Amino acid sequence: MTLTTREKIVKRAVKEIKDGMNVNLGIGMPTLVANEIPSDYQVLLQSENGLLGIGPYPTEDEVDPDLINAGKETVTAVKGAAFFDSAESFAMIRGGHIDLAILGGMEVSEKGDLANWMIPGKMVKGMGGAMDLVQGAKRVVVIMEHLSKKGEPKVRKECTLPLTGQGVVDRLITELAVFDFTEEGMVLIEKLKDISLEELKSKTEAEYSISPNLIEW
Amino acid sequence: MTLTTREKIVKRAVKEIKDGMNVNLGIGMPTLVANEIPSDYQVLLQSENGLLGIGPYPTEDEVDPDLINAGKETVTAVKGAAFFDSAESFAMIRGGHIDLAILGGMEVSEKGDLANWMIPGKMVKGMGGAMDLVQGAKRVVVIMEHLSKKGEPKVRKECTLPLTGQGVVDRLITELAVFDFTEEGMVLIEKLKDISLEELKSKTEAEYSISPNLIEW
Amino acid sequence: MSKVFTSFDEAIQDLKDGDTIIVGGFGLCGIPEKAIEAILRKGTKNLTVVSNNCGVDDWGLGLLLANKQISKIIASYVGENKTFEQQFLNGEIEVELTPQGTLAERIRAGGAGIPAFYTATGVGTPIAEGKPTKVFDGKTYIEERAIVGDFAFVKAWKGDKLGNLVYRKTARNFNPLAAMAGKITIAEVEELVEVGELDPDQIHTPSVYVQRILVGDHYEKRIERKTTRKKEEVY
Amino acid sequence: MSKVFTSFDEAIQDLKDGDTIIVGGFGLCGIPEKAIEAILRKGTKNLTVVSNNCGVDDWGLGLLLANKQISKIIASYVGENKTFEQQFLNGEIEVELTPQGTLAERIRAGGAGIPAFYTATGVGTPIAEGKPTKVFDGKTYIEERAIVGDFAFVKAWKGDKLGNLVYRKTARNFNPLAAMAGKITIAEVEELVEVGELDPDQIHTPSVYVQRILVGDHYEKRIERKTTRKKEEVY
Numbered sequence: 001m002t003l004t005t006r007e008k009i010v011k012r013a014v015k016e017i018k019d020g021m022n023v024n025l026g027i028g029m030p031t032l033v034a035n036e037i038p039s040d041y042q043v044l045l046q047s048e049n050g051l052l053g054i055g056p057y058p059t060e061d062e063v064d065p066d067l068i069n070a071g072k073e074t075v076t077a078v079k080g081a082a083f084f085d086s087a088e089s090f091a092m093i094r095g096g097h098i099d100l101a102i103l104g105g106m107e108v109s110e111k112g113d114l115a116n117w118m119i120p121g122k123m124v125k126g127m128g129g130a131m132d133l134v135q136g137a138k139r140v141v142v143i144m145e146h147l148s149k150k151g152e153p154k155v156r157k158e159c160t161l162p163l164t165g166q167g168v169v170d171r172l173i174t175e176l177a178v179f180d181f182t183e184e185g186m187v188l189i190e191k192l193k194d195i196s197l198e199e200l201k202s203k204t205e206a207e208y209s210i211s212p213n214l215i216e217w
Numbered sequence: 218m219t220l221t222t223r224e225k226i227v228k229r230a231v232k233e234i235k236d237g238m239n240v241n242l243g244i245g246m247p248t249l250v251a252n253e254i255p256s257d258y259q260v261l262l263q264s265e266n267g268l269l270g271i272g273p274y275p276t277e278d279e280v281d282p283d284l285i286n287a288g289k290e291t292v293t294a295v296k297g298a299a300f301f302d303s304a305e306s307f308a309m310i311r312g313g314h315i316d317l318a319i320l321g322g323m324e325v326s327e328k329g330d331l332a333n334w335m336i337p338g339k340m341v342k343g344m345g346g347a348m349d350l351v352q353g354a355k356r357v358v359v360i361m362e363h364l365s366k367k368g369e370p371k372v373r374k375e376c377t378l379p380l381t382g383q384g385v386v387d388r389l390i391t392e393l394a395v396f397d398f399t400e401e402g403m404v405l406i407e408k409l410k411d412i413s414l415e416e417l418k419s420k421t422e423a424e425y426s427i428s429p430n431l432i433e434w
Numbered sequence: 435m436s437k438v439f440t441s442f443d444e445a446i447q448d449l450k451d452g453d454t455i456i457v458g459g460f461g462l463c464g465i466p467e468k469a470i471e472a473i474l475r476k477g478t479k480n481l482t483v484v485s486n487n488c489g490v491d492d493w494g495l496g497l498l499l500a501n502k503q504i505s506k507i508i509a510s511y512v513g514e515n516k517t518f519e520q521q522f523l524n525g526e527i528e529v530e531l532t533p534q535g536t537l538a539e540r541i542r543a544g545g546a547g548i549p550a551f552y553t554a555t556g557v558g559t560p561i562a563e564g565k566p567t568k569v570f571d572g573k574t575y576i577e578e579r580a581i582v583g584d585f586a587f588v589k590a591w592k593g594d595k596l597g598n599l600v601y602r603k604t605a606r607n608f609n610p611l612a613a614m615a616g617k618i619t620i621a622e623v624e625e626l627v628e629v630g631e632l633d634p635d636q637i638h639t640p641s642v643y644v645q646r647i648l649v650g651d652h653y654e655k656r657i658e659r660k661t662t663r664k665k666e667e668v669y
Numbered sequence: 670m671s672k673v674f675t676s677f678d679e680a681i682q683d684l685k686d687g688d689t690i691i692v693g694g695f696g697l698c699g700i701p702e703k704a705i706e707a708i709l710r711k712g713t714k715n716l717t718v719v720s721n722n723c724g725v726d727d728w729g730l731g732l733l734l735a736n737k738q739i740s741k742i743i744a745s746y747v748g749e750n751k752t753f754e755q756q757f758l759n760g761e762i763e764v765e766l767t768p769q770g771t772l773a774e775r776i777r778a779g780g781a782g783i784p785a786f787y788t789a790t791g792v793g794t795p796i797a798e799g800k801p802t803k804v805f806d807g808k809t810y811i812e813e814r815a816i817v818g819d820f821a822f823v824k825a826w827k828g829d830k831l832g833n834l835v836y837r838k839t840a841r842n843f844n845p846l847a848a849m850a851g852k853i854t855i856a857e858v859e860e861l862v863e864v865g866e867l868d869p870d871q872i873h874t875p876s877v878y879v880q881r882i883l884v885g886d887h888y889e890k891r892i893e894r895k896t897t898r899k900k901e902e903v904y
Contacts, residue, residue: 020670022877042670044876048534049460050604052875057663065463065655066605072461073661079865080831082875083603085610086460086486087542090535091849094553094782097877123522124531125513131561132535135554136782166558237435239642259435261641265769266695267839269640274898282698282890283840289696290896296630297596299640300838302845303695303721304777307770308614311547311788314642340757341766342748348796349770352789353547383793539783548774549805551786570784602870635837636871
């Protein structure tokens with residue numbers, strides 16, 4: 001079986017999740033990470049509309065219009081879940097009680113800036129809870145494809161799109177590589193075996209150093 | 218039956234309470250007002266430690282250490298009561314959702330300043346919720362004896378004691394008179410029949426005007 | 435003295451053109467359906483609407499948009515709505531996008547008598563433009579202002595005749611906050627119970643926040659994205 | 670990975686001299702009795718204690734006062750305590766009196782990632798001295814700062830093994846706020862239930878705020894002022 005680009009990214013992203021964590025998964029590709037969490041892990045998924053402990057999608061019989069996730073999809077709640085209002089939900093997020101947020105991105109800069117909510121000239125839809133999540137979660141991991149559909153770099157020296165947060169990304173995962181954002185700048189820590197350092201560099205506008213412990217997969 | 222000074226004040230104070238109100242009664246003399254509320258009124262009494270709907274003291278069998286009022290006395294809860302945490306309780310108070318607070322006072326100034334929490338040189342016990350109540354309640358009524366035990370005026374030009382709130386009192390009720398604090402200053406609106414205007418003036422340091430509709434009782 | 439109304443039209447009688455209304459709900463979940471329908475019937479204009487979302491084209495607040503009753507929206511996400519898009523591009527409607535957590539906190543602050551607070555959310559982004567900032571312990575924060583509504587409209591599961599409310603599952607969302615921040619809060623419920631039937635330890639919105647309460651029938655509770663799994667599927 | 674501890678001494682093992690602890694309870698109602706006893710046994714010194722009150726001479730936080738473990742108190746009312754009075758007059762203890770609503774909000778803000786907020790409470794009083802002020806819509810407000818604790822100690826009625834908590838009656842008070850604001854929050858409960866036994870709509874403190882949970886036996890629940898009426902008395 002060959003994995004699609006998204007599947008590759010999701011497989012790598014799930015390794016960020018440790019047993020016992022409270023995790024917020026963004027809308028879109030990050031939502032797919034939920035299916036890959038090891039079943040013996042005690043992980044609670046937070047939905048910023050007021051649920052800690054998202055369960056699987058409901059069966060046809062279980063569908064409940066009063067129970068949705070932040071993507072407005074019908075879901076279920078696991079044992080041990082709690083419901084709360086939106087102020088409490090963002091108290092959790094803003095107050096640093098969510099261990100990990102995995103979010104999609106449009107662009108990430110070498111300083112760890114993230115842009116993922118607005119394309120100038122296009123209709124503005126809104127940032128939802130993304131700006132709160134990138135500031136509040138203890139750890140922010142962005143997952144996105146390495147290049148845009150047009151083949152342009154999305155890992156930038158500076159974001160060209162309006163920011164969601166400044167210096168907020170802890171780790172970036174693409175189908176080609178994994179980068180950390182540290183006090184000393186952006187560092188390549190993992191890459192695909194099949195891609196040379198040169199090729200990766202040519203596909204990445206951002207400047208980064210290479211970890212002495214670089215891992216290849 | 219002759220009423221004591223406190224009983225007189227309490228009888229007058231209860232007239233401030235209208236049907237349908239949410240009311241906070243301070244510790245001490247204000248607590249006595251509860252007993253005088255007409256039984257056909259739908260009034261909810263708030264206790265700032267987290268109860269809207271204080272009921273009577275419990276019978277010996279009903280005593281519950283988990284159910285106390287802000288004076289730390291055991292109480293009961295009426296039908297339709299709600300319990301909540303202290304942040305919610307003061308959201309109610311600070312946000313102007315409590316229609317009326319009736320509080321005791323040490324001194325009230327002609328500008329409507331209130332001092333009721335601290336005597337310099339004496340041990341400071343703390344203000345509890347009083348500073349929040351005087352700022353937040355829609356209407357603040359202070360009840361106190363007109364003169365101190367030493368016969369000194371408590372209704373002052375300026376408070377001599379540290380303030381609980383500045384310009385916060387809407388009405389002052391003593392055993393001798395009732396004053397309103399308006400944009401035009403302090404106004405005498407009611408007084409005891411048995412006391413002359415001159416005598417009242419001699420017992421009151423504050424300057425006040427006399428309402429053209431002065432009521433005597 | 436009773437807070438119980440029987441007609442939604444009567445309950446919103448004093449809503450005026452130009453009022454600010456705070457509306458509970460997230461997406462189409464937990465929205466005050468019946469009050470929105472009454473506002474549509476009344477035709478009140480130039481409303482400033484504070485709500486996390488603005489409905490879909492033919493449901494929820496989208497109905498008021500389509501009827502051109504809204505002149506300004508304060509929301510965190512307005513993406514599911516073509517009517518909105520058109521009116522925005524025509525300059526018929528003003529939008530104040532606010533991060534979801536900041537929006538929730540601004541509404542709570544309005545209800546709690548806190549005029550402003552600081553948050554790191556939005557620092558270094560377009561959201562920070564024009565807002566005062568302050569540094570605490572070496573980190574920069576934005577000052578955000580409270581929101582108060584002339585009216586708040588909320589939807590609860592159960593309520594008693596005094597106005598105590600209980601919400602169900604994720605239909606709670608912004609509703610308890612909206613209830614706090616309305617000068618007049620109108621609650622609609624699926625079930626109206628007698629005073630004393632709700633457990634005082636389990637009330638989500640104490641009665642003090644609710645000025646008017648009504649029971650609605652036949653809630654549609656439309657679902658925006660029905661997603662299901664097959665019964666045998668293991669998650 | 671379990672949050673469940675069986676020994677209070679073990680649960681507070683990493684509490685250090687000089688730590689700031691936030692302690693739930695109002696008067697003697699809803700106080701974390703067992704944790705306080707463990708801190709007394711451990712003898713940790715120079716604690717900064719954030720709590721609405723400071724117990725009575727021989728119970729609650731008064732035990733830690735008597736044992737000279739507290740160097741600073743942030744509270745709204747400390748009036749029922751002779752030990753405190755002595756230590757204060759001797760200059761052994763520092764006190765930061767904070768209006769009760771401001772204290773509650775400062776703790777909540779600490780838990781909610783809000784570094785500071787504005788309130789009218791205390792304007793024109795000694796409480797305002799040295800604090801920044803700001804005018805909003807013509808009214809002056811004080812800036813108040815958030816409080817975060819190295820540890821928070823809370824007492825709940827029931828809790829599940831994940832750390833979800835439910836409080837009973839007015840024993841709730843500051844506990845849910847304290848739970849939010851501790852870097853490490855230790856909850857003690859009267860009854861520890863299995864995960865799934867608590868109704869998710871009725872949880873007061875979601876598990877995310879609780880790092881350690883223990884069941885205590887034989888709660889004394891001392892009453893500060895027992896007031897009763899005779900059975901026949903009409904209220």
